[in-house]
Structures are given as C-alpha cells and as structure tokens.
Amino acid sequence: MVVVQEVAGSNPVGHPKIPFEESFVQTEVKESGRFERTLTVHLDEAELEDAKDRAARKLSREMKIKGFRPGKAPRSVIERMVGADQLRTEAIEEAIPEAVSSAIDENGLEPVTVPQVSAIRDAEEGGIDVDVRITLWPALEAIPDFGGRTIEMERPSVDDTEIDAQLDALRNQFAELEAADRPAIDGDFVMVNLTVLKDGAPVE
Structure with a gap:
C-alpha cells in the first residue's frame, strides 16, 4: 500500500514557528511489514533554507563569536565559520523532527516506539527525502471472548x-x-x- 499526500505544515510543541504562512510536506507511506510502515518525507529547498536560518540562530547562541553578543551573529558569519556543509547538516537535523511529526499526525499513524530515521538522500527535484521506519500498534477488530475457557497448567515436580x-x-x-x-x-x-x-x- 502506498499513500502519497501533501501535508499542511503544523507547529508541534517545542519547535519554532515557520516564518512563512503555510508550507506543504509531501509524504509517502509504504507498508513494510504487518505492523511497520516506511514514511518518506520530502523537504524542499525553501524549507531547508528556513531551517538553515533557525540552525544558524541556534549556533549563534552556542558559539562565542568576537564582536557579537550570543545569538546576534548573522547567518552569513555562522556559515563562514562552520562551513556550508555543516550548516546544511545542522539544518536537516533541525527540520526533520517537525516535518516527521506533522506527517505522522496527518497520515493518522500511531507509533508504538520513537520513529527511526533510516535514510536521508538528496532528491532529484531538489531538497531531501527522509525515510522513517515506524512501528505501529497491532489493530484488533474485536476482542475475543475468553469467558468460560479453562487453561490447564502442569504442576512442577520438585524433590x-x-x-x-x-x-x-x-x-x-x-x-x-x-x-x-x-x-x-x-x-x-x-x-x-x-x-x-x-x-x-x-x-x-
């Protein structure tokens, strides 16, 4: 089973609010086991650019930069100090939890454990695709009636x-x-x- 949909961006607790009014996360859900799903979340370059801004602000608060108060160094300064690749890595780590949380909610998935990121790759159309492995609660259509049933147990023999x-x-x-x-x-x-x-x- 494959489900593809565009999910309106949300603002889960603990994540900064996205500065633009509305964003869409394209998701794909594949059945990879009886109680397991693989959720693929696509983040485009615009979302990564926004995440870079948030990551740069976070790094600015953590780093000691001459001439700037904590949290006040601009993104260009941060990017020059840590490098473009490292800032992109920080941005991906910043963007994934919010995007995955939103996609899980919108697809009606109920994970048993914390979802695990299994792969991150560059997308052909730009941005990245993130594969997330999700284990679901078993679904019971009806609870069996155990009334009147007996269970035989063997009494252990001890000398x-x-x-x-x-x-x-x-x-x-x-x-x-x-x-x-x-x-x-x-x-x-x-x-x-x-x-x-x-x-x-x-x-x-």
Missing part, C-alpha cells in the same frame, strides 16, 4: 534434593563471615596482603 540445594544456596547468599583461628580450607573466604619485591625493595 527433596532440589529443595535442599536451594536452601543451601540461600544460606550461602545471606551468611555472615566470621574470623576463624585455623588454616584456610576449601570454601573459606580469605584476605591476603601481597607485597611485590624487586631487588629486595617493595614495588609501588
């Missing part, structure tokens, strides 16, 4: 030898150690002080 072995193990586990004025024997705990000598002198 005296096994009981004695478990009791001995518990005694050893919770036993208290006492000093003994005799040579050590098998089963004792001993404390040993070792001194290593070299040419008759102790080695630290």
